[in-house]
Amino acid sequence: MTTPATLLELHAALAAATGPDEAARAGAQERNGQLTKPPGALGRLEDLAIWYAAWRGDARPAITAPQVLIFAGNHGVAARGVSAFPPEVTVQMVANFAHGGAAINQLSTLAGATMSVHPIDLETPTADFTQGPAMSEAEVMAAIAVGWEALDPASDLLVVGEMGIGNTTSAAAIAHALFGGAAEDWTGRGTGVDDAGLSLKSKVVAEGLAANPEAAQDPLQALRCLGGRELAAMAGAIAHARVRHIPVILDGFICTAAAAALERAVPGALDHAVAGHGSAEQAHGRMLAQLGKTPLLQLDLRLGEGSGGALAIQILRGALACHSGMATFAEAGVAGG
Numbered sequence: 001m002t003t004p005a006t007l008l009e010l011h012a013a014l015a016a017a018t019g020p021d022e023a024a025r026a027g028a029q030e031r032n033g034q035l036t037k038p039p040g041a042l043g044r045l046e047d048l049a050i051w052y053a054a055w056r057g058d059a060r061p062a063i064t065a066p067q068v069l070i071f072a073g074n075h076g077v078a079a080r081g082v083s084a085f086p087p088e089v090t091v092q093m094v095a096n097f098a099h100g101g102a103a104i105n106q107l108s109t110l111a112g113a114t115m116s117v118h119p120i121d122l123e124t125p126t127a128d129f130t131q132g133p134a135m136s137e138a139e140v141m142a143a144i145a146v147g148w149e150a151l152d153p154a155s156d157l158l159v160v161g162e163m164g165i166g167n168t169t170s171a172a173a174i175a176h177a178l179f180g181g182a183a184e185d186w187t188g189r190g191t192g193v194d195d196a197g198l199s200l201k202s203k204v205v206a207e208g209l210a211a212n213p214e215a216a217q218d219p220l221q222a223l224r225c226l227g228g229r230e231l232a233a234m235a236g237a238i239a240h241a242r243v244r245h246i247p248v249i250l251d252g253f254i255c256t257a258a259a260a261a262l263e264r265a266v267p268g269a270l271d272h273a274v275a276g277h278g279s280a281e282q283a284h285g286r287m288l289a290q291l292g293k294t295p296l297l298q299l300d301l302r303l304g305e306g307s308g309g310a311l312a313i314q315i316l317r318g319a320l321a322c323h324s325g326m327a328t329f330a331e332a333g334v335a336g337g
């Protein structure tokens with residue numbers, strides 16, 4: 001599958017992507033029913049293992065090659081004063097990722113995941129979306145291609161994360177375009193803006209929608225008009241993973257907003273993805289509810305970088321360790337199965 005060159009091609013790739021392997025799902029369900037535990041006693045871990053088995057086409061799978069991809073971008077809208085931090089923090093944090101000093105470095109290492117960082121045209125921020133589209137079609141496709149091509153087809157689990165000062169404003173605007181309601185419903189404090197900052201942010205989100213009417217009509221246009229390069233790259237990696245049956249653990253508010261554009265464009269596009277955690281960013285819960293996803297962890301994280309997604313790799317590993325490693329009642333000679 002070649003990298004999509006237009007948003008129409010991306011849409012077509014998602015529409016043509018095949019679903020999970022139903023024979024593997026049935027095999028995993030049957031195995032789950034024979035394991036030495038009361039039925040259902042491992043709760044959501046059982047559902048997780050069966051979901052993963054179906055997507056991998058293997059009734060008794062293991063995670064051996066998890067991949068964490070971090071994308072960074074700069075945002076024209078940051079000049080409106082919507083973040084508690086200045087835009088130069090984006091490039092500084094990219095250097096921190098490279099030196100192993102960020103939270104996501106520690107969590108990726110702990111999860112045994114390969115991690116790579118992809119800064120995208122940091123010297124060229126997107127256009128301020130309150131004045132018109134943040135990106136041209138060529139720009140958004142270039143960013144989507146970075147994400148699409150960063151996916152290792154040999155990986156068996158994907159977590160995507162981001163760095164981009166101002167990007168909770170971009171994510172809020174995308175969520176507002178995708179799900180309607182009021183700008184305030186989707187706007188939160190990000191890095192920690194005060195009350196005046198929060199009301200300015202809501203106003204900027206509303207202006208973004210007013211300046212980009214096509215965003216409310218077409219979910220992939222919402223990604224182009226209101227997104228940032230790192231959000232587009234996350235969407236590209238998640239879409240490619242969908243085509244290749246590589247399961248995804250979503251991170252927080254920003255990651256979920258980028259992913260949500262895919263699901264709204266092609267229902268089922270996120271069937272290969274679970275929500276890693278529920279962010280403290282106020283609208284994340286509302287967005288996950290719209291997507292029908294219940295987070296695995298609820299730790300009040302509000303960092304991004306893929307941190308909550310990487311942490312949740314351990315939960316999925318736990319689910320698969322039990323599913324694939326446990327003895328059946330017959331094997332163990334335990335009565336009652």
Ligand SMILES: Cc1cc2ncn([C@H]3O[C@H](COP(=O)(O)O)[C@@H](O)[C@H]3O)c2cc1C
Pocket residue numbers: 082083084085089093162163164165166167168169189190191192303304305
């Ligand atoms: C030092 C630092 C490290 C971060 N790591 C992730 N973010 C997070 O904060 C930013 C979004 O918040 P806002 O929209 O308010 O700018 C993103 O870069 C996100 O990844 C960070 C922010 C800072 C300051």
Ligand SMILES: O=C(O)c1cccnc1
Pocket residue numbers: 168189190191251252253254255279280281284301302303304305
């Ligand atoms: O949930 C997130 O992704 C998030 C929330 C606040 C700031 N940065 C990221």
